[in-house]
Amino acid sequence: MSELREQAGKVKEAARALAILPTLRKNAILLAMAEALEKRQGEILEANAVDIAAAESKGTSPAMLDRLALNEGRIYSMAEGLRKVAGLPDPVGEVIGGGTAASGLRITKRRVPLGVVGIIYEARPNVTSDAMGLCLKTGNGVILKGGSEAVASNAAIARIMTEAGISRGLPEDVVCFVSDTSRECVNEMMKMNGLIDVLIPRGGSGLIQAVVRGATVPVIETGVGNCHIFVDMSADLQMARKIVVNAKTSRPSVCNAAESLLVHREIAPAFLPDVFAALKEKGVRLYGCPESRKYGEISAATEEDYAKEYLDLAMSVKVVADVREAVRHINRYGTQHSEAIVTRNIENARYFQEMVDAAAVYVNASTRFTDGEEFGLGAEIGISTQKLHARGPMGLTELTTYKYFVEGDGQIR
Amino acid sequence: MSELREQAGKVKEAARALAILPTLRKNAILLAMAEALEKRQGEILEANAVDIAAAESKGTSPAMLDRLALNEGRIYSMAEGLRKVAGLPDPVGEVIGGGTAASGLRITKRRVPLGVVGIIYEARPNVTSDAMGLCLKTGNGVILKGGSEAVASNAAIARIMTEAGISRGLPEDVVCFVSDTSRECVNEMMKMNGLIDVLIPRGGSGLIQAVVRGATVPVIETGVGNCHIFVDMSADLQMARKIVVNAKTSRPSVCNAAESLLVHREIAPAFLPDVFAALKEKGVRLYGCPESRKYGEISAATEEDYAKEYLDLAMSVKVVADVREAVRHINRYGTQHSEAIVTRNIENARYFQEMVDAAAVYVNASTRFTDGEEFGLGAEIGISTQKLHARGPMGLTELTTYKYFVEGDGQIR
Known part of the structure; x- marks a missing residue:
């Protein structure tokens, strides 16, 4: 078994504990993460400088450099984003249907986390904190695979957030940041059925189409808008x-x-x-x-x-x-x-x-x-252009599935 | 372009007209289909005899022969199934969210058909009528690809239902029955992105895993229960x-x-x-x-x-x-x-x-x-074992997606 699969197995296991964490605990974790991003911004900016230097030496375009660059204001925005997610209602546990069946069974259809969400993304380092915040709020383990151009920044953000989270009760191993930015690693993620419950690619249409075509794991296609x-x-x-x-x-x-x-x-x-x-x-x-x-x-x-x-x-x-x-x-x-x-x-x-x-x-x-904010979702993990599961802006609810809880007193059929 | 792709393009086009057909019209179509199955059962039984003879000559097991065999009672059950679906509430058009945004935009989140549903199935010919009924009730075009062992029976059922439907206003070309039972044809269906909106495999775990692994079209994984x-x-x-x-x-x-x-x-x-x-x-x-x-x-x-x-x-x-x-x-x-x-x-x-x-x-x-009937869904297209879109028994609602209808008076952002 590859190292990535082994790590993903740990995420899956740890996500089971995260799934039943009370909302108050999850919110405290998110707030601690926001605080840590601000307090340890020096580390983030240092890492970002490494990415910027590498990009400059490759002759990256100014527009691309701008997307990559972090500063105090941008780190503050990332922290504010996490605080905002902490303040949103938690969809996990919501009862969305059910009743007493003819058989006398009491059926409750209840929202639960998806399990493990894989995010494959490019450029902007703020996706690291946004995606982590939304996935953790909804009780999901998360495997983050960012682009090579921002790998130092992304790693620093993920590390700082994870450390702060664990200090407030985040189960260890629920976040996996993949520092291997090779193509093979993306290919492997796309086939991790049973370990990743859904894959969300965020980036240009090249990336998105590659994931849609190559993945055997369920994918939510996002973002291309003609x-x-x-x-x-x-x-x-x-x-x-x-x-x-x-x-x-x-x-x-x-x-x-x-x-x-x-x-x-x-x-x-x-x-x-x-x-x-x-x-x-x-x-x-x-x-x-x-x-x-x-x-x-x-x-x-x-x-x-x-x-x-x-x-x-x-x-x-x-x-x-x-x-x-x-x-x-x-x-x-x-x-x-x-x-x-x-x-x-x-x-x-x-x-x-x-x-x-x-x-x-x-x-x-x-x-x-067309935007999660404008549509009243409070936050957004992406905009789905497919019809299954979610369509248009995806907020917290779209990062959940449901489970039927059924209680009887000996019913047989 | 292959013949199948060409046909699928026609289904897609025709499905747009079906999507806005009023419920009363769709119900009348389903009732006419039920009646036709009963009236023309002679044709169905004749076709079924061809399948049975072919299966016997191949030394098919008695259990398999029983699954394949139709008789007056089973055809009556198929017709009754269609009548029941006609009597169920239509999820299409249901408003499931929305409001007036801060910008003054009026946003209505409304259920709409998925578009074109592909069903790949094995053995039991009643899947042909069940799946057609559920897809048409929910305004979806449907591409049916049954197993070779039941091809004559399935073709007869699809033909009789389609003819009866068209006589009551079903748009032509919304149903495509694929009589080519080759493996290549399944492979082609699995890659028809843009033509098929969702693929639902129904059958043994071999079939289901092949579709989950091979498809680039979104799939709903069904039915394997350990x-x-x-x-x-x-x-x-x-x-x-x-x-x-x-x-x-x-x-x-x-x-x-x-x-x-x-x-x-x-x-x-x-x-x-x-x-x-x-x-x-x-x-x-x-x-x-x-x-x-x-x-x-x-x-x-x-x-x-x-x-x-x-x-x-x-x-x-x-x-x-x-x-x-x-x-x-x-x-x-x-x-x-x-x-x-x-x-x-x-x-x-x-x-x-x-x-x-x-x-x-x-x-x-x-x-x-765990069953659509027992869970109060009225009917069932399958039982999903994945977490995206639908989980557990899937009824009519699970054959829809939604669309945001947004009305403004000149809003810009």
Whole structure:
């Protein structure tokens, strides 16, 4: 048996004790972890400096360096995140169904932890503290496998949190930080059926697809968002322009940012020149269909552009005949994340919401709202783009499963 | 593109229309299907005779032939099953959460169909009508891939139901019956990401493990049950004997039947001779640990016996020191299906229920109750032994996902 499997076995075993830890104890552990992150920030910043130096020597891009860099403010945010999770209601133990069966059996359907959650992630070191906090609050053991570029920072964060947790009663071995950042190690994690109950990849679409394709352990697919805004014929064009500009430019690197603009043919002449100007002013590169290109100097879109999650100041544009063509286009190229229609027509709004296959379907609002915070979940481990188990923002509840507790007095069947 | 992929694409497209079909329409379709099965039973029996003849010529076992065989009574049961599903509440459209966000967005979390469900199954032709009924009631397209031994029967059932459905407004192409029973075809189905939303294997553990290991499409693992009964020191021994005999012998071929008996060392002398006699009287072969074999003439258990789902009149036996050893044994060898303790001790009951990792954990009752009917779900597409999405008996609700419907009046972020 490999060392990783052996460690995972220990996590699984330790997670059984964590699963029944009272909420008050778990909250105390999270608060101690937050305090330790702040108190021992020197160690974290030192480790982070090692990662940054290595990244710089490899010629890493400034944007990437920024994602990697920690400072006092960012460490404070990580600690605040843990305090916030400590303050959220604990879903573990919640009764979500049941009754007395015809046989007289008393059946209680109760939320319980998933068991062991595996997180495979890239870049941002704050994922280490976020994911650990959410998994521990929900009574799950956690195996963390971060990217090589942040390995020193991640290891320091995990070590400091674990030590602080154990001092407050966290069962030993419930957290496993995998410092081996090799590809083989990821491959092994993906096949650890019986040791890992669910695998959540967080990162770019390359990572996510590799995990979805390669894993035999159940996976929750997250985060890739090729989101569209469809501006219908009857749209309030001023509202439409604001929504498009916001959805594209307010934070282009996140998954709920819009990547593609669909415009009804009838209002294209009135809308496109205006929105092109507004987007160009924000530095957005535009790739359009032949018809859209009549309304501004923009590049030609390829088939690839329509399927692309730019995560950048770039956007594809297409003129469509009606809401039906818009829906067909979205169901073909979208990633089932977040989609929006801007319209005044109630029938088209309903048709769009019913027929578009996505986690969140908006009428007259920016796709940027798809988020655990905005949806009232309090915190978020990721945004699911699959349909099994969880769809859209995943909070604490989505890190649980349930168990039937059944009590009888000798019933046989 | 293969023919199967092309067909699956049509199912996916057609399923969008099915997803918004009103409940009354879906119920009328199910009732018409039930009627057609009865009216056209001659065709079904003819097809079944072809399957039976082929099976006989291959020297198939009598038990297998019995599972394959249809008659008027069994066809009536299939029709009754459809009528029952028609009478169940429709989960599609149910509002399961939401509210008005701080931004003023109105968020409604509503159940929607999964999309396209793939069922890979063996033997019993009634799975064809059961699975079709449950998937259609929940607005899902369905791709059915039955075993080669029942291909003529399954094809006849699917054809008759589809024709009757279409005559009452079922969108064409929402059902795809795969008559190619080759292994390659199963392999292809397992990789149809984007075309199949979930794959549910129903059959023996060989089939289920092959699908879990080979699929890149999300899978719900069902049905393998290595269920245990632990008889604690304080148990009512008469109750314990009844529960053990019932759980083992009332229907040994099903997944909620008990496969293993654990007995507290202190009561082994008082309990084992008695329960061995009762089990032997029912024809049960016993495989025990050295200590258990002091109490009766039974075979020696191997490590393999403890991991085995016999699905037959056979049972493994082990004497344990206490509830902790029982729980450790179950968590090591069990399949997270159904587990039971017989005890009068409230602490041990609680410890067992909390610590055993399974879909249903019983106190003083037979494991045989883990069933959609008994749990009040009305019908069942299978029993999940995984933790994602659904655990234990899966009814109509488990064949849905949800979607966030979000309405604004120009919100940007």
